[in-house]
Amino acid sequence: MTSAIRPLVISNVRLADDPSGQPVSVSVAGGRIEAIGPNLAPPPGALVEDGGGALLLPGFVEGHTHLDKTHWGRDWYVNEVGPNLTDRIANEREFRKASGHDAGVQSLALSHAFLAAGTTRLRTHVDIDTDAGLRYLEGVLGTRDTLADVLDMQIVAFPQSGLLIRPGTEKLLGDALAAGADVLGALDPALIDGDPAGSLNATFALAERYGKPIDIHLHEPGEVGAFTFKLLLDRVEAMGMQGRVVVSHAFCLGALPEPTALLERIARLRVALLTSAPPSRPVPPLKRCRELGITIFGGNDGIRDTWTPFGMPDMLERAMLIGMRYDMRRDDDLALAFDCVSAAGAQGCGFADYGLHAGARADLVLVDAETLAHAVVARPVRKLVVSNGRVVARGGVLAGAA
Amino acid sequence: MTSAIRPLVISNVRLADDPSGQPVSVSVAGGRIEAIGPNLAPPPGALVEDGGGALLLPGFVEGHTHLDKTHWGRDWYVNEVGPNLTDRIANEREFRKASGHDAGVQSLALSHAFLAAGTTRLRTHVDIDTDAGLRYLEGVLGTRDTLADVLDMQIVAFPQSGLLIRPGTEKLLGDALAAGADVLGALDPALIDGDPAGSLNATFALAERYGKPIDIHLHEPGEVGAFTFKLLLDRVEAMGMQGRVVVSHAFCLGALPEPTALLERIARLRVALLTSAPPSRPVPPLKRCRELGITIFGGNDGIRDTWTPFGMPDMLERAMLIGMRYDMRRDDDLALAFDCVSAAGAQGCGFADYGLHAGARADLVLVDAETLAHAVVARPVRKLVVSNGRVVARGGVLAGAA
Incomplete structure (x- = not known):
């Protein structure tokens, strides 16, 4: 550099x-x-x-990845992990403890590959948990520093193993925000933390204390997800967090028989949505969201890690996958898919001068x-x-x- | 060569x-x-x-493509086509009449690209209709002849514009089989032909007359598709066509609340299934099919034509997309995805000595x-x-x- x-x-x-x-x-x-x-x-x-x-x-703009988890450039990881979210969380935590996986080395390797393929701005979630503390964050902060001139990186302090269910995590998230993370992350307040109101209260209080925006992983399906989403919107409204919250994945919005009222409220509160456009899950209705003025943008999610073998640090490929997921065959539709990994990504993450x-x-x-x-x-x-x-x-x- | x-x-x-x-x-x-x-x-x-x-x-084995339609190597086709199946059929027929698109040149260009990416055996559907007659078939037969030493190609005579609704098509399909097509194609007997029993009767009679197997495009969704599928299975059984019929797409099998009885009958009659694993449509339950002994294999469907801008003549990429569609993250699952574009493809199409x-x-x-x-x-x-x-x-x- x-x-x-x-x-x-x-x-x-x-x-x-x-x-x-x-x-x-x-x-x-x-x-x-x-x-x-x-x-x-x-x-x-x-x-x-x-x-x-x-x-x-x-x-290009990568709106949601996990630089700290990737095996990019390492030996192939043979995936024999069980099918549940909790299997994947526990497997990864153990693997990272035992394997010598280095978040600094790995995040740099994947960042280089992103740059070579044209991504110049990127939001990454970094695991914060009571086993690892801030170790992964420190590695990714090192990569951000190394590439400061050429890669505009936002870091989300992400409680991958849960917030309330792992006492001590809340304190660590605060430490992460103080140490340089830009955004407060969160995860499935109902299905992981088991206390949607309590978990969201803790997240919003922490965000307020540190003056940071929020980006929450919401995998919760259907009506459960919609319930959590409504609780989240209540807090956005009550705490004046309009325009400062991203909901990532939001599978529930693709599975509700009548999502219009919820979508309209999302638009009103200027909550943005991130989708990786997974082919095997429901996804938020992209065109309907855009019609309502909701910012919806794209990201890979994890790339070649213990969660998934898939993903490439290539946002044109992600745009293609978004196009395929939403059956966008026309040229004007593919321009929307590209927008998700360019201007809408910058808008959703808040990258200026794009x-x-x-x-x-x-x-x-x-x-x-x-x-x-x-x-x-x-x-x-x-x-x-x-x-x-x-x-x-x-x-x-x-x-x-x- | x-x-x-x-x-x-x-x-x-x-x-x-x-x-x-x-x-x-x-x-x-x-x-x-x-x-x-x-x-x-x-x-x-x-x-x-x-x-x-x-x-x-x-x-690799490409189990379902449309070599005669592709724009591979031509100027970019700007897609402004309407959203319905009938829009796409009519648009394409008109485009091919007016544009000078040459099925011989195009099928050769795409076949070369398939070979360069490791596909050595391939089943292609070729449009037969009352506007074009056998013109596209002649082009693809030329390509097959040119590449006879290095590409093992099966040709399906495919009534893309419908069978019963376009009188004269049945005769042309017979001519195509006599001229060198290996397999009789068919298309949505209920939703395109409007007469599922009549359309299937005509197809099975023609297949019997020429001693050819059948590969039918069945896009019909949910209960309608399941209804057509049952009529088809009745005819497989009555006419002794066990092991000689492929149902392509079969979206309906991904949308039924209880598909087991239908799947068991499909297995019993040795009907094979082809999927392109589209991210935006229901798909047959791959693992359940394999457990029941059904041969299920993979293909691109069209590649860069008036129907779709997507698709690459790369069966590893199709295997990846199959893996993503079925959320196959484990190495043993990805081996199944690869099987769809290799051994299962050879089995489904009947390519010997694979x-x-x-x-x-x-x-x-x-x-x-x-x-x-x-x-x-x-x-x-x-x-x-x-x-x-x-x-x-x-x-x-x-x-x-x-």
Whole structure:
């Protein structure tokens, strides 16, 4: 990594929303986009890159992953885990104690792979529990520091093993927020903690004490999930947390016969939704959410860890999976799938200065694709990735700045 | 393409079912596997390939695609099609009339891509309708002939625009079977043809007349689909078609509250099921089917055509999608997903002499992967592909023999 930064001009790229296909240039200085337009003259000393007619996309946003858990780059983990959520939680806690798995090394390996594939902003949940304390957080904070110039990372302090059911966790979550975590996480207040009101009360009180937003894993299905969701919305309203809460997964919203009233309240309270678009679970109704003004965005969830063998640090692939899950076959639908891993992701996480416009952070991805939809389904190698004004990858391989 | 064939020995490969990881060699002659074992001495004149410790897999089987429809290698098709099955059918028929889309050129392009990614056996449905007649079939027959030495292709004569509702189609289907199609196709006897008994009667009569097996697209949902399925099973039983019928898609089997009786009858009549494992539709219960002895196998369905932008000619990716759809996270589950695009595919389609054993057709794929599950989720570039004893691709790129 280097913090040296030269002005940069990328010529001969196409914009996805310009059907004329006219080539344009992008000029970048001080980590920001200066201008996008035809025939921009490079300033003296600028690095000039020929885009070769590639499609120009904004850097991708990973809205929900678990950098601290991954085995990326390690020996293959043979998964023989039982089928229940509690099996997976207990198995992982034991594995991480016994295996020498290092959250710092692993989060750096996966972050590098994300950068090489064009993700420049990322929200990661990091396990906080009474066995590990803040050890995983420390590893991920190290990775954030190492990549500070090129990867904009938000860290969620996440009680993977439960909050109320593991006394001591609440204190550790507070310590994590004080140590640098940006967001307070939570997990299934009814089905894991067994006390939805009490668990949510504890979470909201902690968020208020540290002045942090909330991102809660809500796997609870159907009516149970909807019940928990309503309790959560009551607290968003009572505590003035509008616009500061994300509900991740929210499977329940895909399984209710009549979700409209609940969705309308979610929209009113500006609660955002995160989906990994799992093919085997109900998912929130994406288009209906967007019609109501709800921010809904995408993420991988875990990638190649003790929970799941699946996942790639490639947000174009996640956009494709979102498209498949919601049966989005039209080009305008695939643009929505891409929005979930770009602008809507930035909106949902609160990453500022996002997009392809003058003044935005210069996070740019070039791909050889005819159209945006083509890029989503074909997932071509990233020809060039620029993050915060620095060239971080070429041809899918990390370059100097990362 | 060449029909020249030298003996071949591939050394230093690993077998997925041998946890010892001991390197073995494979010797091939006359298009067949001669032996698999340690330290096989190459015969004089043999081509010797160093497998470099790669994992050895059998050639993949695509159980259901539509080679004649694809835009693979053409300009991007902007999809603005309406949401109904009938919209998609009408749109495609018009597009193919007006666009100069050539089923011969397109089927060859996609077949090449399948070969480069390790698929050596493939069942394709080809549209037969009263606008196009046998034109698409002729194109695909040309591709089959061109690739006869390296791609084992079954062709299904498929009434995409309906059978009874388009008079003249039945005659054309007969002509297609006489011209070289291997299997009789069919489509939604109730919801497209509007006459489930009549449509099935016509299909079974035609199959009997030409002595061909049947592969029917059954998209019909829930109880309607189950009703059609029962009528179909009655005819399988009455006409002695046990073991000669595939039902593709069979979404209805994923939506019935109590499918056991129907599944047991499917098993008894040796009707096989094909699934593309679509994330947005109900799917047959894969493990339950296997427990009952039903052959269930996998396919892409269409790839990048007017129906769908999705799909890749990569059966490892399809296995991954099957794994995700069925929430298969364990290594032993991912082996089932791979089975759907390998041995079960060969069983379901009736491709003979399949597998990694002496005497089998020498269809081999080498990948740099630690385990079978790793190969499925990572989908690495195919290091070497051998089909019918010929090297057809190296490093994901076609070699001489294809």
